[in-house]
Amino acid sequence: MADFKIVTDSTSDMPVEWIEQYDLTIMGLTVELDGVVYETVGEHRLTSDALLEKMLAGGQPTTSQVNVGQFEALFREHAQKGQAVLYLAFSAALSGTYQSAVMARDIVLDDYPEAVIEIINTKAATLGEGYLVLKAAQAREAGVSLAETVALIEDLIPRVRTYLLVDDLQHLVRGGRLSKAAALIGGLVNIKPLISIDQDGKLVSIAKLRGKKKGVKEMLSLTLEQLDDSCVMVAYTGDIEAAEQLRATLLEDPRVEQVIMEPLGPIIASHTGTGSLAILSIGKEKR
Structure with a gap:
């Protein structure tokens, strides 16, 4: 060793x-x-x-x-x-x-x-x-x-892909991790901005989706179309049932052999609040 x-x-x-x-x-x-x-x-x-x-x-x-x-x-x-x-x-x-x-x-x-x-x-x-x-x-x-x-x-x-849905964007804004403009959009009725980490390691809003179900569907689509590793990660705060459903859906895809599921730790949770869901994976191409 x-x-x-x-x-x-x-x-x-x-x-x-x-x-x-x-x-x-x-x-x-x-x-x-x-x-x-x-x-x-x-x-x-x-x-x-x-x-x-x-x-x-x-x-x-x-x-x-x-x-x-x-x-x-x-x-x-x-x-x-x-x-x-x-x-x-x-x-x-x-x-x-x-x-x-x-x-x-x-x-x-x-x-x-x-x-x-x-x-x-x-x-x-x-x-x-x-x-x-x-x-x-x-x-x-x-x-x-x-x-x-x-x-x-x-x-x-460069190929680590992160997709995150957050119920309340104000925690990210308060901590200086996301712009007020992105949070303003998220404050609209049932609009869920999909957040990613860009090539520089910054949080960015990449899509605006109506409702959590559409947000999850988009996360799954973006992850699977680029997947280059049979292991996928799911992270969450509070809603373990939603995380388990996401895990089960991922495992239905033949490209996914393993899903590691863990709660977001207190540092990240401080900036997301409860009700967050994330999918993390290794993609074929750079972010």
Whole structure:
């Protein structure tokens, strides 16, 4: 097995079994709500269910990036051990976490110039980011070198496709992740903007659909017409029945062999609220 440490963020919404199986390190962004700062990793981490309950009661959470000092401590620890690090970061267009890591690497390399610290902007979020981490972990387990793993992930990144339906766009606007113009359209009666992540890792509205059923149908169509991997991811907040129906529909297609279904973690859920559905996949062509 190739020897390098794989690190990612709590925004990747990695299932616990993946984290344990591949010995992954998760850097936790934080959520602040009603004057309390909550961690998103560790034993006492904030759960999405608890967060959504607070949001339904009127809470307006804000999220904070991982800071430079946290990355410096992690990178320095592995530099001292002589172990290479591969960090797959939440989209730099959606958080300053990637930049924190780059700054920390520069600090550590001043003291340990021989250290190997690879940082990749995944330009993805939730299970799109998580699936890239899984691919990197599987490559490492198969004995693939760090350089080859980086090349593999950089080939996949432009083809990660994300389609998201959100019941209330105001959370995305409040967090600065979506324009007020897109939210204004979403405020019209039963109009559901379909959101995607573009080639730069930014959230963009790509279609305006009347009703959730049409939104789901469009997500399915866009995903399946470009599908280049038999594994598809479904992420959701609150409405697990809708997510299970989406999973079942995907599995009816002969091109889909596996559907990984996970709830959106608290960082992403802070910006989507409840009732969100997303499909994430690897496409044939670049975004």
